[in-house]
Amino acid sequence: GAGVSQxxxxxxxxKGKDVELRCDPISGHTALYWYRQRLGxxxxxxxxxxxxxxxxxxxxxxxxxSAERTGESVSTLTIQRTQQEDSAVYLCASSLTGSGTEAxxxxxxxxxxx
Amino acid sequence: xxxxxxxxxxxxxxxxxxxxxxxNYSYSGSPELFWYVQYSxxxxxxxxxxxxxxxxxxxxxxxxxxxxxxxxxxPFAQEEDSAMYYCAxxxxxxxxxxxxxxxxxxxxxx
Numbered sequence: 001g002a003g004v005s006q007x008x009x010x011x012x013x014x015k016g017k018d019v020e021l022r023c024d025p026i027s028g029h030t031a032l033y034w035y036r037q038r039l040g041x042x043x044x045x046x047x048x049x050x051x052x053x054x055x056x057x058x059x060x061x062x063x064x065x066s067a068e069r070t071g072e073s074v075s076t077l078t079i080q081r082t083q084q085e086d087s088a089v090y091l092c093a094s095s096l097t098g099s100g101t102e103a104x105x106x107x108x109x110x111x112x113x114x
Numbered sequence: 115x116x117x118x119x120x121x122x123x124x125x126x127x128x129x130x131x132x133x134x135x136x137x138n139y140s141y142s143g144s145p146e147l148f149w150y151v152q153y154s155x156x157x158x159x160x161x162x163x164x165x166x167x168x169x170x171x172x173x174x175x176x177x178x179x180x181x182x183x184x185x186x187x188x189p190f191a192q193e194e195d196s197a198m199y200y201c202a203x204x205x206x207x208x209x210x211x212x213x214x215x216x217x218x219x220x221x222x223x224x
């Protein structure tokens with residue numbers, strides 16, 4: 001693919017439901033990041049995958065949030081029992097490793113919890 | 115721990131005026147610093163990286179290790195520079211975690 005792809009682009013869900021967000025990184029990119037961007041706020045780090053290393057989950061806001069990545073391919077971010085404060089744009093990015101390498105971002109998934 | 119601070123949430127200047135977006139960082143090793151930009155309705159994208167010592171769209175940024183800063187500067191702002199700007203830090207060695215500041219919304223008025 002040409003870039004990082006995220007799906008769905010928009011998701012409206014009822015409070016209490018579970019949602020799953022998907023990220024297809026650029027092929028060959030070993031690093032993958034998830035961020036949250038609330039309305040009017042900056043980028044909030046959620047989780048980071050690097051190759052086969054244990055992911056850095058230090059940014060996940062609660063145990064309702066989890067993410068997986070299979071090898072160096074697709075990643076899914078799951079939010080269980082969604083709350084209204086989970087409403088945000090969820091951004092995924094991927095990069096090569098090495099000095100100076102940039103992160104390429106997806107278009108984001110806009111999640112609205114009603 | 116990695117930390118990036120952008121003290122200004124909003125910055126407004128007139129066209130042709132100089133602009134400086136501040137960024138300070140905290141990291142114990144030798145980090146890599148980046149500036150990312152998000153124009154309206156577009157994806158977040160890289161503007162420049164300190165390791166390249168480049169000037170992109172008239173913007174420059176110098177890494178000052180003594181002051182732990184990486185401020186973004188442009189001598190003459192243009193209306194098309196209006197966007198959200200994020201400073202980012204990537205750890206060195208085998209740590210490639212990318213940490214962003216909260217961002218600064220730059221508005222260039224005509």
